Every structure is written in structure tokens, then in C-alpha cells.
Amino acid sequence: MVSLSRFMGSFVCGALSRFARDRRGNVSVIVVFSILPMLICVGGGLDVVRTYNVRVKMQADLDAALVAAVRELGTSDEAKIQTKVRQWFEAQTAANDGAYTLGAITIDKANQSISAKASGSVGTSLMSLINVDELPIDVRASVRGPSTSYLNVYIVVDNSPSMLLAATKAEQDRMQAKIGCAFACHTPEGTRTVDGITFSDNYTYSQAAGIRLRSDVAVDAATKVIDLIDVADKEHRAIKVGLYTVGDAAKQVLAPTFSTATARTKLKSKTDGMNGATASTATYFDKSLPQLQDFVGTAGDGKTADQPLKLVLFLTDGVQSQREWVSTNRWIGRQVAPLNPAWCAGMKTNKATLGVLYTEYLPMTWDWGYNATVGNSMAAADWNAVYGGVMRSGVRGSTTRQAYLPYALEDCSSSKDLFISAASPTAITTGLAKIFNTYLGTVRLTQ
Structure with missing residues (x-):
């Protein structure tokens, strides 16, 4: 009587032998084994593109924060300028739920410049299948304004x-009514008599009348x-x-x-x-x-x-x-x-x-x-x-x-x-x- 172990071994070996000799399902098997790497590659590409777009936005946010603050170099102390940079950056990136972190802010009043760096990360999708759960981002910016140069x-x-x-419509009308001209010219064109007072020219009248x-x-x-x-x-x-x-x-x-x-x-x-x-x-x-x-x-x-x-x-x-x-x-x-x-x-x-x-x-x-x-x-x-x-x-x-x-x-x-x-x-x-x-x-x- 054949033992159960010998029977099972013979059955498994025979099945594997027949599977190896069968050519009808090879393509399907290859596709099955290829799906995971392909998904990881496609998903990784999408993750990289998304990370790049986030980095571009993050760089623009940091640039905007520094541009907003650089105008205060001559009027505010360093602590206030740093606070302004942080507030502006956080306002720009609020939609990201704090995913970004603003690092060191360097203020150089001697050269009238501001530098800063920021970091963050973007969560991945299919790349998590190979234990890559996030991609890091780092950006830097430095600004200097012409107001700080000679x-x-x-x-x-x-x-x-x-x-x-005359500066206003009302004063132009007043000049026109009194001397027939809205301009207070120095050009000698005869004297002007207004309310019994004689003026040498239009300008003299305008000054006496308080017309701007x-x-x-x-x-x-x-x-x-x-x-x-x-x-x-x-x-x-x-x-x-x-x-x-x-x-x-x-x-x-x-x-x-x-x-x-x-x-x-x-x-x-x-x-x-x-x-x-x-x-x-x-x-x-x-x-x-x-x-x-x-x-x-x-x-x-x-x-x-x-x-x-x-x-x-x-x-x-x-x-x-x-x-x-x-x-x-x-x-x-x-x-x-x-x-x-x-x-x-x-x-x-x-x-x-x-x-x-x-x-x-x-x-x-x-x-x-x-x-x-x-x-x-x-x-x-x-x-x-x-x-x-x-x-x-x-x-x-x-x-x-x-x-x-x-x-x-x-x-x-x-x-x-x-x-x-x-x-x-x-x-x-x-x-x-x-x-x-x-x-x-x-x-x-x-x-």
C-alpha cells in the first residue's frame, strides 16, 4: 500500500511537471508578475510630478514672503521682520495643513538682504508599496531691494x-470768472483789475487770492x-x-x-x-x-x-x-x-x-x-x-x-x-x- 506522503509528493511533482510543459498560460503569468512593478513605476512618476509641483508652489510662497518683508528692512527690527516672513509664509501655505516648515531666516542689514529656507514633504501613493511613504522638499530664497543700495x-x-x-476745477472756474484765464502766467499781457485792486499779472492775482x-x-x-x-x-x-x-x-x-x-x-x-x-x-x-x-x-x-x-x-x-x-x-x-x-x-x-x-x-x-x-x-x-x-x-x-x-x-x-x-x-x-x-x-x- 502506497503511503499518503509518497502519494502527495508524486501528485505535486506531476502537477508541477505538467504546468511547466504547458505553454498556453505563460503570457498571463508574465503579465501577473509584471503588474506590480509597472504600477510602482507609474505611481512613482505621478508622485514625483506632484512633488515637483508642490515644490514650485512652495518656492513661490517663500519668494513672496521675502519680497513682502524686504521693504521693512529700513523701518523694522530683525525680530519683526522674521515674524512678518513667517506670518506671510504660513498664510500662503495654510491650505497645506502645516505640511511645510519654515527654517532659519537670515537677515543681513549691512547688505540689506533677507535669506530663508523651508522644508516639507509630500505623501506618496503607490510608492508606499516599496516603503517610500513620503518625498522630501527643500527650498531656499534670498532677496535684496534697490532701496538698500546706494x-x-x-x-x-x-x-x-x-x-x-489752477489746481482744482473750482479754482479754475474762479480764475476764469475773475480774470478770464485759468492759468496764473507771469507773461506780461496787461494788468488785471479785480474788485478794485490792480495786479501786474495773473500769477500776482492768484497768490493774492490764495489760489493753489x-x-x-x-x-x-x-x-x-x-x-x-x-x-x-x-x-x-x-x-x-x-x-x-x-x-x-x-x-x-x-x-x-x-x-x-x-x-x-x-x-x-x-x-x-x-x-x-x-x-x-x-x-x-x-x-x-x-x-x-x-x-x-x-x-x-x-x-x-x-x-x-x-x-x-x-x-x-x-x-x-x-x-x-x-x-x-x-x-x-x-x-x-x-x-x-x-x-x-x-x-x-x-x-x-x-x-x-x-x-x-x-x-x-x-x-x-x-x-x-x-x-x-x-x-x-x-x-x-x-x-x-x-x-x-x-x-x-x-x-x-x-x-x-x-x-x-x-x-x-x-x-x-x-x-x-x-x-x-x-x-x-x-x-x-x-x-x-x-x-x-x-x-x-x-x-
Whole structure:
């Protein structure tokens, strides 16, 4: 009698022998054994892609946190800056339920930079089958802003007759009603008698009547920038400020200096040239802007005091004009036109950054002089023939010169975010400061 063990052994061996000789199921067997590695490979690829996407988001969050904090280098202590970085980073990554950890934050006030690193992990899916439950992530970032380098700020104010426009609509109407003109010009055109009092010119009347002019608002705007310089550079070791005017020529009122107190004194002076009391009689941008270029010179990299970065803040209505050009004679009146942006190019070629605040030239359709010049078309100005100007593609020649001014001045600026158009006194006063802050906020990611 055959034992049970011998029977079972013979049965198993026979079954295995028959399975080995059978060719009908080999493909299925191979597929079965291949499924797991294939799933792991596909799942691993998906895990790696997801980890990469999370890392990109994490890097952007860290960059944003440092960019938000770098503006406070000159105004906050290190502990507050570190807190701001953490709060901003945590706010950006809140959706990840704390999966990220912000590590060391390094603040270098000497070089005015902030560095930080962050780490985290992403849970895997099918890679867990081979005991890989998560993939690590590490990112680093470092930022430095131009406000922390050596910087010369050139505040340039248009002091032409058109900047002597009454600052508000109400004051323009008042000027028009009293003396028949909304501009407080110095140009001798006969005396003005108002309520029994005789004034030598429009400007004298405006001052006696307490009417604020755009030239007054321009001084307010410049003062606002100086206030911001005091905040950004409390020790007055990095940022210099200079004061300039453009009209019939470019004039240096104050060479770049660390003394913001001196700059404020010059702005308030009635004799130093920054306000309406000493306005020029014409605006020749084709002459004054190249002259300004010579004053500004070539910008450096900001790393040393003798190689400062250079920021030009230009406040203007952008109209090339003189009083005698206001005429219905086409050949004379065509000279009143927007400045040619090519006249700004030299400063930009010399690596200076040019920010422009356009003090909007308000339409005065009831005035014959406006209608014959600024209110007339670009085609009638013969802009290319007279000044070499090239209009933007797609802008019609029928566009009025007043409507084309923002195009010309935006093209004069270094970039769109350094151009602002403003009409009200408040918008003008804050506009130049906004451009300054925009420049200070354009930080450079160094890592």
C-alpha cells in the first residue's frame, strides 16, 4: 500500500511537471508578475510630478514672503521682520495643513538682504508599496531691494507756464470768472483789475487770492518723496536727493545730497526755482531733457557710494510749448505738441531708471487757444516732421494731442509700472510717492 506522503509528493511533482510543459498560460503569468512593478513605476512618476509641483508652489510662497518683508528692512527690527516672513509664509501655505516648515531666516542689514529656507514633504501613493511613504522638499530664497543700495533720486519738476494752471476745477472756474484765464502766467499781457485792486499779472492775482496752482501741488508731491526717503534711509547714508526743473532749459536747484532738510528748504523757497514764483516762459523738452541727461550722468550698480543707482522722478504735463505758439495759424500752432519720448532715451541708455507722473492736461474746449493747439489732432501737429516723433502703432492721426500725451509720457518712462497719470491735487501729491515706492519695491531675487 502506497503511503499518503509518497502519494502527495508524486501528485505535486506531476502537477508541477505538467504546468511547466504547458505553454498556453505563460503570457498571463508574465503579465501577473509584471503588474506590480509597472504600477510602482507609474505611481512613482505621478508622485514625483506632484512633488515637483508642490515644490514650485512652495518656492513661490517663500519668494513672496521675502519680497513682502524686504521693504521693512529700513523701518523694522530683525525680530519683526522674521515674524512678518513667517506670518506671510504660513498664510500662503495654510491650505497645506502645516505640511511645510519654515527654517532659519537670515537677515543681513549691512547688505540689506533677507535669506530663508523651508522644508516639507509630500505623501506618496503607490510608492508606499516599496516603503517610500513620503518625498522630501527643500527650498531656499534670498532677496535684496534697490532701496538698500546706494541710490541717487533726481526729482524733476516741469516749471513751464502750463503748470501754473489752477489746481482744482473750482479754482479754475474762479480764475476764469475773475480774470478770464485759468492759468496764473507771469507773461506780461496787461494788468488785471479785480474788485478794485490792480495786479501786474495773473500769477500776482492768484497768490493774492490764495489760489493753489499745479506748481504748488508739484512741490507737495516732491515733499512727499523726501518724507519717504527719510523713512527708507533713516541714517542718511545710502539715498541722496537732488532737485531739478525743466522748462526753457534744465536747471539744477540742488545737487544730490544726503540732507533732506536742505531739500525741503529749497522746495519752499520762492527764489530757488522749484515753484510757480520762478516759472519759465516756455517748455523746450528737446533742449532741456538732453541737458538733464548731463546732470544725471551714468548710473552704477549701487554697490558703492561712487557708483549709485539713479532714479529720475519726472513730474510734467508733457506739452512742448511757448506762449507765442498759441495761435490759429497752423504752422505756428503745430509746435504745441506732446514731447517726443526719444528725448528721454538718453537717460535710460545711461542706465538711469525714469519714472514719470503725468499731471493730466485737462481739456478746455471752451478756449480757442486749447482747441487750436493741444485740442487739435496729432496729424495737424506734423509731429514727425517738426519733432521727429513716431506715433504708436494703431493710434490714429485724428487723436488729439491732449489724448496722445499719456502715450508719449508712458513711452518716456522706463516701464509701465513707473508711469502714473493724475489729475486731482491728491492724486498728483501721492502719485510721485507711489512711483518711488514701486521702484523701492522692485526687489531682486538673488537665490
